[in-house]
Amino acid sequence: MTELYDLAKRDRLAFWADQAHELYWHKPFTKTLNWSDAPFAKWFEDGQINASYNCLDRHVLAGLGDRVALFFEGEPGDSKVFTYSELLAETKKAANALIALGIESGDRVAIYMPMIPETVIAILAVARIGAVHSVVFGGFSSDSLRSRIDDAQAKLVITADGGFRKGRAHPLKEAVDQALQEGNCPSVEHVLVVERTKNDVTFGPKDTWWHDALSNAATEHVAAGFDSEHPLFILYTSGTTGKPKGILHTTGGYLTGASYTHRTVFDLKPNTDVYWCTADVGWITGHSYVVYGPLANGATQVIYEGTPDTPSFERWWQIIAKYHVSIFYTAPTAIRTFMKIGREIVEGHDLSSLRILGSVGEPINPEAWNWYKEVVGGSRCEIVDTWWQTETGSIMISPIPGAFKTKPGSAQRPLPGITIGIVDELGAPVEKTAEGSVAGYLTIDEPWPSMLRGVWGDPERFKETYWNKFPGKYFAGDGARFDEDGDIWLLGRIDDVIKVSGHRLSTAEIESALVEHHWVAEAAVVGAKDEITEQAVVAFVILRQDEIADAPSETDIAKILRDWVTQKIGAIARPRQIMVVTELPKTRSGKIMRRLLRDVAEGRPVGDVTTLADSSVMTAINDKLHLGASD
């Protein structure tokens, strides 16, 4: 694998063209990159390609139709196997069903589903006909779903009656009904509903069962090629403002990035490996490393519907043993959870099939890294700590197995073809010394195929968020430093984005949800350090005295407001703690000083308060906390 570094160094664009040539092109490209309209990139622009064809038809035509594509494990214990031929047959029917509902190339389709095979089929069917999917994580509330449907102007929603989570049938169709009620989301013409849990659902004139639509659909469907820059999907992610951004990815470049990184970082041997990524398809990791990367590479993979603790914490390890998983990809939060429970639960299972272990979503601390290596990996597996983002589309920084010695806690080097920088506030590269560098801002210095192509409907926001801070460079929003060997250490977000269990949340979005409640006059949200989830949501609120005259006690208020955030955004954004305060620390220009609130939330002595307009505020907040009036 080390030769990839040399190849990419010698001729970066030729290297990317080679990676793209691993895919099937309906019409070959002659131009690799057009960067003349930077930061709007065009990769392989005169080529035509079909993502679904590359994930399915290509393998079946190569004689691999009987290879298992998906081992599905349902939470209640049911399981199902799909070969590549079977997955293709279902996808063709689903594509025809979408066409019958009037979906055309370029139309947006929202997908709000549990982790079941139909979700993968739905995604591949949408892509197959050139429509654009917008997957919304099933844990998001109906309000979040509604704003995403509206922003993308989705014509169709694909959902399920429910999904199994933590031993319960978690409803989904109900949330779709709520999102669409009272004439909301007028762009939606149809709703397709997969039957999974047999929950009671109400059917209206827009609703059709998935199984009816598929059984009425023609079985043959010939996939056409689309321009390489044809939109493939939109995925909403949190930024520094209250409104999530629709990150846009296009076909040829994205698929090149997802497949190249999947086979390289995981050292994939498609005919022998069994791969399992625990991410939900609602996140970018599920897009690139459950759907597009593994399937484009003809991998055999496991998908699991539920949570790691159902019916017990044995579940994941049983699944690894049952399917002889050899490549496993998960988040540090999960590792830390198991560390806390104790190694016995892992050690009781035969995990000898494992050979590569991946980590993603947040920095992995050296203790968790070592535990992962030793307890899960039996000290024999390679660990790959992979840094990337929704926006980058695929892994940017990671060791390549066997290429060099790994280091606990460091994502180490940019992948071949990727150019990374660390700069100071003025954009000057931080100086590398024998001891390593100081911390700076992480940048990506040259365009790459799977880069985002924009923010849906907002080209200005795209330029402003990612390209204006350091002209010509992509600004990632993370802090980082080089160590003495030139290896990269990620230091977390430097903006108001927080990571809770690897999930990305915006403090501003949670604040605006809180102030939508009539009790709340003002809110400030911070990410406080958490032993398991890396960060946790802690909110400080000022109540409106006129509105709370007969409100319950402060404890009840906190509980009600925490529920409110769950209802507004989703359970992942639920504050760990809400503190009722009478004032918030602000500078003279009125900016909330979150640094001080973080000190409070993390139980530290409060730092420098000299820039506060009123320095007694922090004393008041602290005194109040010591009286025990928190959540």
Ligand code: WT7
């Ligand atoms: C943010 C992106 C990438 C897929 C899942 C998250 C953080 C991600 C790492 C890592 C340190 C990491 C960064 C990044 N992050 N992976 N290996 N080490 N930090 O995608 O939701 O778009 O979040 O996750 O802060 O900016 P995302």
